[in-house]
Amino acid sequence: MTPRFRAAAVVLDIEGTTSATRHVTDVMYPYSRRRFAELLTERQDEPEVRAAVEQVRELLDEPEADARRVERALGEWLDEDRKVTPLKTLQGIIWTEAFARGDLTAHFYPDVVPALRRWHERGARLYVYSSGSVSAQRSWFGHAAEGDLRGLVSGFFDTRNAGPKTASASYRAIAAVTGVPPADTLFLSDRASELDAARDAGWLTGALVRPEEPHQPAGRTEHPAARSFTEIDLVLAEGTS
Known part of the structure; x- marks a missing residue:
């Protein structure tokens, strides 16, 4: 599983994708x-x-x-x-x-932060879309064991400012805000229903299939799959600055 994507922007789910559901x-x-x-x-x-x-x-x-x-x-x-x-x-x-x-510290899988820093340095625009509120997302990325990661992220979206994660209209709304064409936007998530909605909106999709996570597809996923961010080959779309 080594999916290759040509994209200008990457939109990240948190729970089960960048971070452990158990945490x-x-x-x-x-x-x-x-x-x-x-x-x-x-x-x-x-x-x-x-x-x-x-x-x-x-x-x-x-x-x-x-x-x-x-x-x-x-x-x-x-x-x-x-x-x-x-x-x-x-x-x-x-x-x-x-x-x-300092009562809480955010959790990120060890493969995530190096990949985000690498993609950001190459010029990819990174966004977060989670069911958790935008304020919670900002705090999560701002209080990681690896340091303050908010500088890597161009924007945060939740169910209030974008809509439900299983509705394709939500992904169209996000694309309208980012200005990145849907065909150049990659969504990474562990949930098939979210990936299906993003794909219906014209986005690229990548499924994170981490063995320890509870929301894994029962069979073979229809979306390009990776077991970690290390396996994702991101190539910047033409015109990305």
Whole structure:
């Protein structure tokens, strides 16, 4: 498995692609779960918290849901690994502060950061598209064991500013922002449904098939596949500066 791509931009999924799902589920999720109650009660008047709580109430169809009910819903969505925007927003607030305090450090597979630095030096434009909020993504890339990686990234996208990751319209929206033609944009992810949506939008797609990750295709994937970033051969598209 050594897929070769000619692209000007690479858009990265995080969980299961650049970083271990287990770090998210075993470290990040429990950390946020322990702090939901405090956030919902002591900071309920902050605009971002208030807006997220209203979104939770709308999704529950319970306009009078109190903080305890909202907290229970967040916990249930965590258990189900639901990619729900208000959940990700509130997690992002908690994680951003935790990274700043040094309570958390982001995880990247050892093959990822050298590849990102190499691609960036060659002139490729790197973007991130994750279900986690943009603030959480920035904190993640800013607090890696390898240092602050935000300088490598040209932009961050989430379900609020782009849309659902399984909708092809989301990838068209991202391309409109980056200005990179879909045919010159490569999306790397471990999830077939996301890769299918990107391909439907005209993007190049690459599947990360890491043996330790839970969301691997049952059979042979339809997308060019690699077991690590080391196996990805990226050639810059003509006209890339």
